[in-house]
Amino acid sequence: MKIKDIGERALIQRISGLLSGADDIVVGAGEDDCAVIDTGGDDYLLVTTDMLHRKTDFPLQMTGRQIGWMSVAVNLSDLASKGARPIGVVMAMGIPPDTEVEFIEEIVKGMDECASKFGTRIVGGDTDAHDELTLVGTALGMVKKEHLIRRSGARPGDLVCVTGHPGTAGAALFALDKKITVSQKILNALFEPVPRIYEGMALSESLSVTSIMDISDGLALSLHDMSRAGGVGFKIYESRLPVLPDVKRLLKEREMLEAAVFAGGDFELLFTVAPEKLDKARKACPLTVIGEVIENGVFIERAGRVEELKARGYEHFS
Amino acid sequence: MKIKDIGERALIQRISGLLSGADDIVVGAGEDDCAVIDTGGDDYLLVTTDMLHRKTDFPLQMTGRQIGWMSVAVNLSDLASKGARPIGVVMAMGIPPDTEVEFIEEIVKGMDECASKFGTRIVGGDTDAHDELTLVGTALGMVKKEHLIRRSGARPGDLVCVTGHPGTAGAALFALDKKITVSQKILNALFEPVPRIYEGMALSESLSVTSIMDISDGLALSLHDMSRAGGVGFKIYESRLPVLPDVKRLLKEREMLEAAVFAGGDFELLFTVAPEKLDKARKACPLTVIGEVIENGVFIERAGRVEELKARGYEHFS
Numbered sequence: 001m002k003i004k005d006i007g008e009r010a011l012i013q014r015i016s017g018l019l020s021g022a023d024d025i026v027v028g029a030g031e032d033d034c035a036v037i038d039t040g041g042d043d044y045l046l047v048t049t050d051m052l053h054r055k056t057d058f059p060l061q062m063t064g065r066q067i068g069w070m071s072v073a074v075n076l077s078d079l080a081s082k083g084a085r086p087i088g089v090v091m092a093m094g095i096p097p098d099t100e101v102e103f104i105e106e107i108v109k110g111m112d113e114c115a116s117k118f119g120t121r122i123v124g125g126d127t128d129a130h131d132e133l134t135l136v137g138t139a140l141g142m143v144k145k146e147h148l149i150r151r152s153g154a155r156p157g158d159l160v161c162v163t164g165h166p167g168t169a170g171a172a173l174f175a176l177d178k179k180i181t182v183s184q185k186i187l188n189a190l191f192e193p194v195p196r197i198y199e200g201m202a203l204s205e206s207l208s209v210t211s212i213m214d215i216s217d218g219l220a221l222s223l224h225d226m227s228r229a230g231g232v233g234f235k236i237y238e239s240r241l242p243v244l245p246d247v248k249r250l251l252k253e254r255e256m257l258e259a260a261v262f263a264g265g266d267f268e269l270l271f272t273v274a275p276e277k278l279d280k281a282r283k284a285c286p287l288t289v290i291g292e293v294i295e296n297g298v299f300i301e302r303a304g305r306v307e308e309l310k311a312r313g314y315e316h317f318s
Numbered sequence: 319m320k321i322k323d324i325g326e327r328a329l330i331q332r333i334s335g336l337l338s339g340a341d342d343i344v345v346g347a348g349e350d351d352c353a354v355i356d357t358g359g360d361d362y363l364l365v366t367t368d369m370l371h372r373k374t375d376f377p378l379q380m381t382g383r384q385i386g387w388m389s390v391a392v393n394l395s396d397l398a399s400k401g402a403r404p405i406g407v408v409m410a411m412g413i414p415p416d417t418e419v420e421f422i423e424e425i426v427k428g429m430d431e432c433a434s435k436f437g438t439r440i441v442g443g444d445t446d447a448h449d450e451l452t453l454v455g456t457a458l459g460m461v462k463k464e465h466l467i468r469r470s471g472a473r474p475g476d477l478v479c480v481t482g483h484p485g486t487a488g489a490a491l492f493a494l495d496k497k498i499t500v501s502q503k504i505l506n507a508l509f510e511p512v513p514r515i516y517e518g519m520a521l522s523e524s525l526s527v528t529s530i531m532d533i534s535d536g537l538a539l540s541l542h543d544m545s546r547a548g549g550v551g552f553k554i555y556e557s558r559l560p561v562l563p564d565v566k567r568l569l570k571e572r573e574m575l576e577a578a579v580f581a582g583g584d585f586e587l588l589f590t591v592a593p594e595k596l597d598k599a600r601k602a603c604p605l606t607v608i609g610e611v612i613e614n615g616v617f618i619e620r621a622g623r624v625e626e627l628k629a630r631g632y633e634h635f636s
Binding site: 001002003004005006008011012014015018019020021022024025028029030034035037039041043045047048049050051052053056087088090091092093094095096097098099100101102104105108109112115116120121122123124125126127128129130131132134136138140142 | 319320321322323324326329330332333336337338339340342343346347348352353355357359361363365366367368369370371374405406408409410411412413414415416417418419420422423426427430433434438439440441442443444445446447448449450452454456458460
């Protein structure tokens, strides 16, 4: 049986099943957005890694600076989704030998800019001759033990919330695909995504959130991941999705649902809050309530009808 | 100008020059085998990353298990060279979609085996569809602040020491290239290298070592790296290189020098010790004295003649 026959999520489950655990590993491989290590102090150490490469992750329209920014941002978004304060990023770079030195320098400047913007640094790395430009970042973070929030933890009756405007990155992808000119704001959602580091830290410190993850693989897949992790279900409302007016103008209704729910690429946080703590969460960061936690299943209400929301979105090997 | 025109070490210097520093980054990119972060406790946090891929790093004779072992060992060797105790490894895996699932499972078992052998675990990772099998590990470690040893720190008059038997991995490469059958012991030096985690920890705790790094890129390049880092020189003696008798039988004199000094692939530690502390270092781990620290230059004495030792060895993009 080949990897393409089983897909990414099944592969990760098989790999995770082969790995040994240990008492100091609070969250291990495949369980959450980051691994969580107990090093004995007041804080947990969090670590996450992401592999990006030219063909899949860096459309030709992206500048070197944006490629570098993205390679750091994708890792910081995982830290953000656990409320962690970033403390360092290392970057392994696979580079075709005939690449211009200046292009790599632009990429490195973009990495440094993104790390600096969120209070951390590129602290180390590796370079390697590779056929395809391949960037593998690993981000480290820390969070007070009592502030760690998991993908699990949602309870029926909790409110489902998101930061920002899901669908913007998907709209940019759509526009690139159809060669439609769109605003820089929409393109930047795809090319220079902003990891929600400060929002994640504020939410975790607010002690108002019961579960959280990021939606870079799309809202639908993330809801299914949280459903599996927490043993609960979700119902969201299409009418409440905080899609940007610019995006609404650009896309037909079906396309908008596709962008906001399935396309992925938005580095926003998806989280659940007990209704009586919503004010606390709102004080932590701007948010939109898009639905509620239910007993089981993942559903969306559209034009008065409740439909099952399929676990479809961005997956490798498919 | 292209990357291949400047080579790996110059590229790393240029990249490092573009990165911002910070007070809590004790050792940053390009300065040592690991980055060192001060998280405020009694220990430093160390992090290192290495990118390996099929064409360059995994000869076809390697099993899946050995590929997995190697991908972890190469990172642990960097931790070993700073005396760190490993606390976790994450692994990003770029996998061609038509790879057999069983082969990936063998690789993962090899990773788990190597991590477990040295007291740590694979705590997380990422999977990605990639044209070429590409494994990027990142290892985290901790070391007491007073036990951290750098590449710099050697003083003229110090003794130059190595662990193990440099040249064994080079001999295996030679045998594979010439299709000569050699012992499993020699092949394993190349295919299942043993990171010197316990030796590194014992050496750093012995407080006898003035500078240290690993020699996986070859003894010659490592001596030049330590020379640049510490502002000192080195003189080593060919006759003192602890080459295995099996390797001596296999190789002619010139080939032996090539294997032991230039070929790389040995995951041994190169370190310097003040003469009066040699007994302390010997109690920490088996070692061989191969030369001494001098004011400047890097030299080797061969058959009574002192020659300059060129900065030649394993470099990407060349």
